Amino acid sequence: MWRSLSRAGLTNIPTLLTRSAASLLSGFLCLLAPHAATAQDAQEFSTQAGTVLVETLATGLRHPWAVEVMPDGGLIVTERPGRLRILRDGELSAPIEGVPDVAARGQGGLLDVALDPQFATNRALYLTHSASDGDGYGTVLVRATLSDDQRRLTDVRELFRMSKFTGGGQHFGSRIAIDKDGSLFFGIGDRGQRDRAQDPRDHAGAILHINPDGSIPASNPYRGGTEGRAEIWSKGHRNPQGITFDQGDGKLLTVEHGARGGDEVNNPQPGKNYGWPVITYGKDYSGAEIGEGTAKDGFEQPLYYWDPSIAPGALAVYRGSMFPEWDGDLLVAALKYQLLARLERDENGAITSEERLFDGEFGRIRDVVVAPDGALLIVTDEDNGAILRVSKAPTQ
Template identity: 80%
Template sequence: MWHWARTEPDELRLTLLPTALPLAAALFLSAVLPAAAQEAREFPTQTGTVIVETLAQGLQHPWAVDVLPEGALIVTERPGRLRILRDGKLSPAVEGVPDVAVHGQGGLLDVALDPQFSTNRTLYLTFAARGDGGYGTALVRATLSDDERRLTDVKEIFRMNRFTRAGQHFGSRIAIDRDGSLFFGIGDRGDGERAQNQRDHAGAILHINADGSIPSSNPYRGGTDGLPEIWSKGHRNPQGLTFDTADGKLLTVEHGARGGDEVNNPQPGKNYGWPVITYGKDYSGAEIGEGTAKEGFEQPLYYWDPSIAPGALAVYRGNMFPEWNGNLLVAALKYQLLARLERDDTGAITSEERLFDGEFGRIRDVIVAPDGALLMVTDEQNGAVLRVSKAPTQ
């Protein structure tokens, strides 16, 4: 098992990403196979057979996918490209993307569409930025042009307050609340103690308004006991973040060390323990912190030991798989799988099913499409966009 500087073993290859490719390789990586040309593969699950289709391949470390109003997909590639996938064809890179620092696990990360995107064309991006001291996570708001060729009105609305040379734990999914405000996570940047510092954006779930201002619901809005953007602390590296549309509950999934990946429900002003408490051990096998529980720290809703290296989180609320209603879907990098977590009526996680184990590579993102199918991206040098749908009944 490979590891580097207390970062996820599965992430080592991400630190080796070249910033430029030879022409022949670049031409190969730009090739896309239309969905109709792909052979659909069937997989049994505990609730029936599903079909997985490859909608596109040849993406370079895709990190996130979202669905545009008319059904096309928008995809980020970690080296700094934003692409549109329509009718099996990838667009050239959208112009106007901010200057992205491709450093370690950092690069262009998440994309999220504003709830009013169909009328205002607004979207949000998280990325690794350069600054005094090194690198850190930033978030911008921008407008996608009507012809989808460029971003305009690009404005940085958040930048973390302490940059370092570390190449790991940038976060950083975006979840948009019903009021249009933004939640997003930043990891501890490879230094666990930062997750317990209320004056540090690292190791936290952050909450800002769409213009970058501070919501009135934030626990430290006045800035006296902590930075006003902080919602919760004690998170090692949250890379999955979403709302359950049924009850409005915010849910996260985050990387542990050798173990201790967690699902959490971050509450304002609460502390989720890292690195004081954890269910994992260091990569060396050494104990971390003070055990698995301590007064003043919250317990996870669920954890994995050993680590599966979770990359994203979705709550299934769709019509295609009614038997999955309310399930949590977790993309995993290390074991290259999708974990389906069943919940009871109280929201407690009761069981886990692992799908596609090792079949498609490192699954970085998973979302529920408007038609109820799942969309996933694989974080590989030759990455793909995949669609998961229900097999027809005989």
């Protein structure tokens, strides 16, 4: 084709077509690349607390999993394929260098990020991710330091590696909650092998607790390591993907996936067993019964459960000034129904009602955090994932 056009004297057409194709390709790549959104990307929604404004802060992220607010107001966000970026002043950074190699398989990859309580001075952060070895895949937690120019991680050190790697690509957990003493709580799912959740010598299906240097806290129930793994705090969890402390009363709260039903909110206590798969409020995906019912001696009951499953991805407790009506309420990100669930609590902390927000509007909601100004920050777990901000809508 090019030869015949050239012979006809149209020698500039290949160049023009090549430039046109390059322009189209460049435009296509720009659409795929992460970028900050414009101020016009905002929508209003009615809620029981009044009208809220949802602004799109950035798009083009590849399955973002977690977001945290940095002391200077920047947002640090993980992408499941293994990238860590910072959104600041409307600009998304290039991927931060030095992130550990991740096994981005199935539900695995780069998962949570948590900032050390002294981050402003020590620049330390924690990451969970799935890793691979010769036996399969499992969950790992690392500590690292963000460089002064915020372009790379240094001093990357593995603090925890789960005891048994296997071939499945599901139920890795794994969010991090930092207690007031600086110790770390995080969850790991049953890795698709449900009986592992009842084995105290297996890290799967558990809430874990370690010190910031990887050592074992004195409060852990199996600290001696004779009756169970020393890092284990509680067992019987199917796949906990939300974990947080209520700054109001200091309680540890988690939310975990059920099967077709039986998602749970729990308050994990040391040495307690939360039932999976012996008791559950859900059925298998086939419709078959699981375990021995919904209650049995020796197993704890959830604070709240969903049937059918909403597929919870994260949990936050609202303690902020922007929405005083929500003070103390739980906020649960949901993947399956693509919503944010607000669980209202009474003065004793009991869950009394549920409000569902943004149902199906933004895709799979993976994370929710409360920003220092009281607004909510949300990430959507999509090929073209976004960071959203939820605030009070301006009054007319």
